[in-house]
Amino acid sequence: MARCWLFLLFSSLFAALCSVNTMAAPFAPKRHVSVDLIAENTSIQPGQTLTVAVREKIEPGWHTYWINPGDSGEPTMIAWNLPDGVTAGPILWPAPHVIPVGPLANYGYENELLLLTEIKTPPQLPPGDLALSAKVRYLVCKDICVPEEADVLITIPVKERGEKSEFAGPIEEARKALPTQFPGTASYSVNPAEASLQLAVIAQDNLLDGIKDAHFFPLAWGIVSNPAPQQKQISGERLILDLKQGDAKETPATLDGLLVLTKQNGERTGYNLSAARTANPPVLGAKSSNATPPANAGGASSYSIAGGGGIAGGLLFAIFFAFLGGLILNLMPCVFPVLALKAFSFSSAKESHREQGFAYLAGVVASFAVFAALIALLRQGGAALGWGFQFQSPVFVLALAMLFFVLGLSLSGLLSLGAGLASLGDSLTRKPGVAGYFFTGMLASVAATPCTAPFMGAAVGYAMTQPVYGLLAILLALGLGFAAPVFVLSLSPSLQRVLPKPGAWMETLKQVLAFPLYATAAWLVWVLSIQTGSDGVMAAGLTIIGVAFAAWLAGKTVFASLPVKLIAPAIGLAALAFGASIATTAGSGNVAPEAAALQAEPFSQARLDELQSEGKPVFVNLTAAWCITCKVNERIALKSATIANAFHSAGIVYLKGDWTKQNPEITALLHRFGRAGVPLYVFFPGHGAPARVLPQFLTEGLVLDEIKTQSASQPTPKGA
Amino acid sequence: MTFLKSAVATAALTGFLMMAPALAAPEVGKPAPDFTAKDSNGKTVKLSDYKGKIVVLEWTNDGCPYVRKHYSSHNMQTLQKDAATKGVVWLTIISSAPGEQGYLTGDEANKLTKERDASPSAILLDPEGKIGHLYDARTTPHMFVVNAEGTLVYMGGIDDKATTNVADIKTAKNYVRAALDSVEAGHKVENAVTRPYGCSVKYSS
Numbered sequence: 001m002a003r004c005w006l007f008l009l010f011s012s013l014f015a016a017l018c019s020v021n022t023m024a025a026p027f028a029p030k031r032h033v034s035v036d037l038i039a040e041n042t043s044i045q046p047g048q049t050l051t052v053a054v055r056e057k058i059e060p061g062w063h064t065y066w067i068n069p070g071d072s073g074e075p076t077m078i079a080w081n082l083p084d085g086v087t088a089g090p091i092l093w094p095a096p097h098v099i100p101v102g103p104l105a106n107y108g109y110e111n112e113l114l115l116l117t118e119i120k121t122p123p124q125l126p127p128g129d130l131a132l133s134a135k136v137r138y139l140v141c142k143d144i145c146v147p148e149e150a151d152v153l154i155t156i157p158v159k160e161r162g163e164k165s166e167f168a169g170p171i172e173e174a175r176k177a178l179p180t181q182f183p184g185t186a187s188y189s190v191n192p193a194e195a196s197l198q199l200a201v202i203a204q205d206n207l208l209d210g211i212k213d214a215h216f217f218p219l220a221w222g223i224v225s226n227p228a229p230q231q232k233q234i235s236g237e238r239l240i241l242d243l244k245q246g247d248a249k250e251t252p253a254t255l256d257g258l259l260v261l262t263k264q265n266g267e268r269t270g271y272n273l274s275a276a277r278t279a280n281p282p283v284l285g286a287k288s289s290n291a292t293p294p295a296n297a298g299g300a301s302s303y304s305i306a307g308g309g310g311i312a313g314g315l316l317f318a319i320f321f322a323f324l325g326g327l328i329l330n331l332m333p334c335v336f337p338v339l340a341l342k343a344f345s346f347s348s349a350k351e352s353h354r355e356q357g358f359a360y361l362a363g364v365v366a367s368f369a370v371f372a373a374l375i376a377l378l379r380q381g382g383a384a385l386g387w388g389f390q391f392q393s394p395v396f397v398l399a400l401a402m403l404f405f406v407l408g409l410s411l412s413g414l415l416s417l418g419a420g421l422a423s424l425g426d427s428l429t430r431k432p433g434v435a436g437y438f439f440t441g442m443l444a445s446v447a448a449t450p451c452t453a454p455f456m457g458a459a460v461g462y463a464m465t466q467p468v469y470g471l472l473a474i475l476l477a478l479g480l481g482f483a484a485p486v487f488v489l490s491l492s493p494s495l496q497r498v499l500p501k502p503g504a505w506m507e508t509l510k511q512v513l514a515f516p517l518y519a520t521a522a523w524l525v526w527v528l529s530i531q532t533g534s535d536g537v538m539a540a541g542l543t544i545i546g547v548a549f550a551a552w553l554a555g556k557t558v559f560a561s562l563p564v565k566l567i568a569p570a571i572g573l574a575a576l577a578f579g580a581s582i583a584t585t586a587g588s589g590n591v592a593p594e595a596a597a598l599q600a601e602p603f604s605q606a607r608l609d610e611l612q613s614e615g616k617p618v619f620v621n622l623t624a625a626w627c628i629t630c631k632v633n634e635r636i637a638l639k640s641a642t643i644a645n646a647f648h649s650a651g652i653v654y655l656k657g658d659w660t661k662q663n664p665e666i667t668a669l670l671h672r673f674g675r676a677g678v679p680l681y682v683f684f685p686g687h688g689a690p691a692r693v694l695p696q697f698l699t700e701g702l703v704l705d706e707i708k709t710q711s712a713s714q715p716t717p718k719g720a
Numbered sequence: 721m722t723f724l725k726s727a728v729a730t731a732a733l734t735g736f737l738m739m740a741p742a743l744a745a746p747e748v749g750k751p752a753p754d755f756t757a758k759d760s761n762g763k764t765v766k767l768s769d770y771k772g773k774i775v776v777l778e779w780t781n782d783g784c785p786y787v788r789k790h791y792s793s794h795n796m797q798t799l800q801k802d803a804a805t806k807g808v809v810w811l812t813i814i815s816s817a818p819g820e821q822g823y824l825t826g827d828e829a830n831k832l833t834k835e836r837d838a839s840p841s842a843i844l845l846d847p848e849g850k851i852g853h854l855y856d857a858r859t860t861p862h863m864f865v866v867n868a869e870g871t872l873v874y875m876g877g878i879d880d881k882a883t884t885n886v887a888d889i890k891t892a893k894n895y896v897r898a899a900l901d902s903v904e905a906g907h908k909v910e911n912a913v914t915r916p917y918g919c920s921v922k923y924s925s
Contacts, residue, residue: 072919102921141919
């Protein structure tokens with residue numbers, strides 16, 4: 001027992017002895033930065049300006065801060081103590097780096113930092129040594145922060161001639177790397193609805209050639225969000241950066257800051273700029289490489305749009321086009337079968353036709369209002385959204401396919417009324433009286449969303465950029481246009497008389513109409529196959545069998561007791577859940593290889609920027625599996641060997657973006673051109689010429705003309 | 721006909737839904753986002769419980785030199801006491817993730833409060849950073865003031881001198897004090913959004 005205690009005593013003594021070394025000096029926290037003051041010259045002439053630098057050697061992994069430290073932190077501050085008549089200028093800050101810290105971002109430096117300062121001396125100086133001292137205070141952080149301070153001092157002899165010191169080299173290098181005044185003009189505009197700012201600069205001297213990255217560092221707090229990514233667009237000598245607004249939501253007359261451009265080889269250069277606030281959103285597209293456009297990137301020169309049409313100017317136009325688009329939607333194959341059925345029953349139902357019409361209208365309006373609410377809420381939440389987005393969810397596609405299949409079954413007479421939850425959609429639309437019409441209205445609206453007709457594309461895209469009331473107005477106009485034909489039919493007695501009298505033919509027609517519904521279901525399964533591959537198709541197949549079985553069982557148990565009646569809907573739901581679980585976990589689909597003579601590269605923003613900075617012409621096709629217009633256009637206008645040859649000889653790169661699954665880069669490009677849905681065809685002729693948007697209905701001739709005219713009118717490429 | 725009415729009502733309701741408050745970061749002039757949290761004694765606390773009282777939210781991390789500046793000088797404690805006499809509810813919130821600087825268990829937090837003579841109405845433990853992210857709390861200290869109706873009236877720094885130097889407190893303009901005075905007097909808060917300064921909140925990511 002005693003031995004144990006002795007051992008303990010000795011080991012603790014030993015430990016104490018070992019710690020004596022560290023205890024010898026008065027307790028000093030370990031410094032993370034070693035600071036000293038270096039001067040460019042070894043001696044100084046009276047009246048001369050001497051460049052000195054506070055040198056911070058920062059421990060790896062730690063960082064100090066720029067003049068605007070970002071979301072947290074504090075910049076280095078130098079408090080000079082100088083002889084009479086000697087003055088020090090401000091710190092000349094090098095270009096900082098973005099240092100992300102979780103959801104925040106700071107601006108600062110790592111490893112080694114030279115903070116240059118100019119010391120001015122008076123023409124008369126007493127002979128001897130000049131003592132330059134300062135207290136340097138800074139915050140140095142890694143995951144925790146430590147404020148440190150250091151006293152620095154150098155003495156420099158006053159002599160007839162100044163001589164360069166050993167530090168002249170590094171100081172000169174640091175001076176060369178300092179940010180300079182931006183050669184060009186800069187402006188910015190505000191988009192309050194999206195809480196974003198757009199910075200637009202026009203650079204001289206081929207500054208933007210070969211630029212890989214651009215970042216704007218604001219000088220003041222609160223105007224620009226620090227952690228938000230900055231999407232860039234470069235075209236020739238124009239650069240546009242999308243910035244998110246900061247907390248203060250201020251929009252000063254000038255936005256001051258540092259624009260740092262990174263070349264392909266990693267070289268970074270900083271430019272001080274002061275961007276004037278303008279009312280018009282900046283757009284790309286300079287007329288010629290030699291012109292010096294005015295500082296106001298005026299809204300008049302919008303990107304040119306081939307073949308007429310384009311962004312509707314003004315809310316009223318958008319509403320009008322939305323109404324027209326809604327009318328046309330009635331003809332879409334995903335909508336027509338559901339409607340045709342309902343239109344006939346106007347002539348046979350007991351209730352007032354007017355009530356039925358209003359109920360249908362209400363159903364449509366309610367659906368579109370819900371869409372608008374969803375888009376507005378999700379847009380607030382920052383999700384990049386587009387029309388038809390719900391079709392990017394495999395579960396939604398599967399569910400809709402099943403719904404149409406079940407409706408088809410009921411039209412075929414294989415499913416009787418009130419049979420289980422699996423046929424809820426159908427039974428809702430078959431509810432007697434006005435309720436049925438209300439739900440028909442809702443069902444038709446849901447099915448209409450992916451069929452982005454030509455008139456709708458521009459109007460909905462415009463709606464997405466509007467504040468809430470504009471969005472609501474446009475989507476409601478769309479809904480009203482959509483509901484109009486059926487509504488009119490219900491109101492006008494004379495038109496109703498034109499409708500054929502009920503008879504046996506209605507039953508036959510009803511059965512025939514089941515087939516477009518089956519076709520829609522099949523098409524949805526094809527969309528699913530693109531999203532989830534063959535596994536998804538297998539899942540859909542099994543789900544269909546499960547649902548069909550449930551439907552048959554429901555028919556058999558119609559007169560059974562309640563517990564037995566519940567078996568069928570239970571099976572139906574289980575089948576749907578099974579299918580949905582496979583749909584969400586199945587991998588990405590086999591991309592159907594299109595036997596195209598025209599070779600397509602997959603679209604990515606980085607690739608587009610790269611090609612643009614190389615001055616190459618690019619043809620961008622944004623499409624999606626559910627987009628019928630896109631498929632038709634591709635088949636008609638982009639498949640032939642003629643097109644392939646034309647692209648090849650003009651050196652045009654063909655980028656194809658598939659929006660079947662969520663893709664934020666594609667969504668961003670759609671937004672940039674004011675669209676919310678596909679298709680979108682944009683031709684970038686290259687060498688800084690403005691982007692040209694092609695119409696949503698393509699023909700081969702149209703595409704060829706576009707390529708030829710642009711190639712012919714190319715400005716001569718900027719000379720070497 | 722009744723079904724028609726309910727259909728129209730549904731459409732109207734969805735219209736109202738769109739006027740609902742934004743789900744994004746908090747904004748001065750809008751309702752302060754409600755939250756539920758456990759305090760250092762294990763009791764569940766909701767912001768909406770305090771409707772009818774002015775509430776101050778203070779994000780803290782006792783290892784941060786900026787927090788220490790205001791606690792070692794008793795600046796924060798004085799502010800808390802003055803606020804308490806006015807019936808203001810003071811909630812100190814710790815959003816540091818476990819293992820990060822500033823993280824404390826309930827007992828440790830209570831001990832710290834005693835040690836530094838602080839007097840918050842409650843210390844809320846937010847190790848998952850839910851409330852921190854809800855309010856986009858970025859620094860320690862980061863201060864928010866909510867009026868008796870539940871509207872956010874101030875968010876930002878505690879004062880206008882963003883340093884760790886205790887000597888700067890005397891000459892700095894204390895935004896929180898000014899905000900509380902304005903709310904009490906029924907005036908609009910003058911500097912409603914200011915730059916929060918301090919160390920970054922030590923979230924888990």
